[in-house]
Amino acid sequence: MHNLLAVIMAAGKGTRMKSKLPKVMHLLAGKTLIEHVLDSVTQVGIERPLVIVGHGREEIETRISECAELVVQTEQLGTGHAVMQALPYLDGAKTILILSGDQPLLKAETLKKLIELHEVQGVSATVLTAYMEQPFGYGRVIKNGEFVTKIAEEKDASVDQRQIKEVNTGTYCFKGSALKEALAKITTQNAQGEYYLTEVFDVLIRNGEKVLAYCTPDSNEALGINSRAQLAQAEGILRERILDHWMSEGVTLVDPASTFIEAEVKLSRDVTILPFTRLMGKTLIEEDAVIGPQTSLENCTVGCGSEVTYTVARDTVIGERCHIGPFAYLRPGTRLEAEVKVGDFVEIKNSYVEMGAKIPHLSYIGDTHVGKSVNIGAGTITCNYDGVNKHPTKIGDYAFIGSNTNLVAPVEVGEHAVTGAGSTITKNVPARALAVERSPQVTKEHWHKQKDEIGG
Numbered sequence: 465m466h467n468l469l470a471v472i473m474a475a476g477k478g479t480r481m482k483s484k485l486p487k488v489m490h491l492l493a494g495k496t497l498i499e500h501v502l503d504s505v506t507q508v509g510i511e512r513p514l515v516i517v518g519h520g521r522e523e524i525e526t527r528i529s530e531c532a533e534l535v536v537q538t539e540q541l542g543t544g545h546a547v548m549q550a551l552p553y554l555d556g557a558k559t560i561l562i563l564s565g566d567q568p569l570l571k572a573e574t575l576k577k578l579i580e581l582h583e584v585q586g587v588s589a590t591v592l593t594a595y596m597e598q599p600f601g602y603g604r605v606i607k608n609g610e611f612v613t614k615i616a617e618e619k620d621a622s623v624d625q626r627q628i629k630e631v632n633t634g635t636y637c638f639k640g641s642a643l644k645e646a647l648a649k650i651t652t653q654n655a656q657g658e659y660y661l662t663e664v665f666d667v668l669i670r671n672g673e674k675v676l677a678y679c680t681p682d683s684n685e686a687l688g689i690n691s692r693a694q695l696a697q698a699e700g701i702l703r704e705r706i707l708d709h710w711m712s713e714g715v716t717l718v719d720p721a722s723t724f725i726e727a728e729v730k731l732s733r734d735v736t737i738l739p740f741t742r743l744m745g746k747t748l749i750e751e752d753a754v755i756g757p758q759t760s761l762e763n764c765t766v767g768c769g770s771e772v773t774y775t776v777a778r779d780t781v782i783g784e785r786c787h788i789g790p791f792a793y794l795r796p797g798t799r800l801e802a803e804v805k806v807g808d809f810v811e812i813k814n815s816y817v818e819m820g821a822k823i824p825h826l827s828y829i830g831d832t833h834v835g836k837s838v839n840i841g842a843g844t845i846t847c848n849y850d851g852v853n854k855h856p857t858k859i860g861d862y863a864f865i866g867s868n869t870n871l872v873a874p875v876e877v878g879e880h881a882v883t884g885a886g887s888t889i890t891k892n893v894p895a896r897a898l899a900v901e902r903s904p905q906v907t908k909e910h911w912h913k914q915k916d917e918i919g920g
């Protein structure tokens with residue numbers, strides 16, 4: 465028997481989104497709407513909440529089945545009907561928290577206050593409400609003193625009721641037994657012919673039960689995502705929250721207006737983010753690193769004191785005190801140790817670069833192990849693809865790769881070896897050897913004069 469259980473309603477199609485994705489799978493700051501709600505619920509200490517799914521349930525399942533219990537609502541007959549599907553799993557729960565999967569800005573601290581008020585007051589239900597200057601579309605909360613007497617949906621509300629600015633956020637606490645009894649009595653007699661969860665309050669109040677409201681001071685939390693415009697509005701609000709948070713943690717954002725940081729990114733103190741920079745996914749930036757301007761990092765780690773400028777990188781680990789860019793492109797599987805330099809117009813894919821190596825200009829390095837302090841000359845290309853398979857290249861510590869070398873993989877260049885500029889290396893080069901592969905230079909003296917004589 466559990467004392468506090470949660471149900472998240474997420475079976476609706478989200479018709480107004482006009483999307484092939486189920487509504488709660490749309491992304492906000494890099495995380496799906498439903499994951500934002502799940503995070504807040506988990507933060508109040510509720511494990512494995514029940515999620516009511518219907519439309520697009522396979523997609524939702526693959527994303528969240530590790531942290532939630534899914535309950536299928538085959539036909540979407542309304543929010544009341546959604547919660548009915550969960551009843552068999554709620555037996556014995558003292559308090560039931562109900563949330564909507566499309567309300568991603570709700571904070572865990574607000575949920576804690578809602579639950580606390582509900583339990584301390586010992587009422588049958590408590591509704592999380594907010595004041596909205598433009599309450600259109602939301603259920604209006606009608607009260608008598610501090611007690612809620614009714615929630616009127618937009619489509620069912622009278623002209624007077626529509627003037628009310630205190631709205632139902634779609635988040636509630638119920639006494640388990642009261643919810644179960646009241647749900648059995650709701651009908652579909654309303655403007656939309658649905659089982660409204662909000663009709664439960666009519667039933668409770670008829671039975672003389674008490675319903676309270678907890679009004680959150682941050683009305684943004686009430687924002688329900690029903691359209692793309694609301695999705696963009698939520699993105700803007702969340703973005704500002706994230707930026708404020710990192711500034712309060714000691715990060716310098718030179719221009720917040722052109723800085724985009726997703727929800728799961730982690731930054732350390734004294735990191736500086738320069739304008740027009742976007743940090744995505746599970747990116748982690750360590751102390752004193754300087755990122756930007758014009759840099760986009762997704763699922764990357766950047767070590768202490770590194771500089772990454774005008775760069776695009778994905779699934780890459782950058783060590784300490786590295787210098788990356790301008791105009792570097794680091795692709796998945798790239799791992800750079802400390803003090804590596806990657807300069808302009810360099811692309812690196814699935815490669816391991818050891819400490820102090822330099823790849824300063826105009827190179828493509830793929831499926832390669834670059835040893836310590838290796839210097840790679842401008843224009844060097846690893847020819848890793850033969851049209852069918854990808855092959856590895858290994859460059860030993862302290863090797864010197866001359867400018868414009870083609871390394872035709874699979875191939876190895878030994879420690880301290882040197883390749884001559886312009887060489888196409890197809891055979892392994894032993895340690896400390898020099899490999900030059902190019903035609904001897906032909907120089908014809910007085911060539912220009914000869915051309916003059918034949919009238920050139």
Ligand code: UD1
Nearest residue numbers: 473474475476540541542543546565602603632633634688
């Ligand atoms: C609901 C509330 C309204 C409140 C608003 C806050 C009702 C009747 N109204 O309206 O008072 O102001 O939320 O955002 O509850 N869902 C299901 N199964 C269904 C129907 C809906 O799981 O059969 C899910 C949806 O996927 C969604 C949530 O319930 O995540 C809310 O449904 P939605 O249709 O968006 O309700 P609103 O009209 O916004």
Ligand code: CA
Nearest residue numbers: 566688689690
């Ligand atoms: Ca909604």
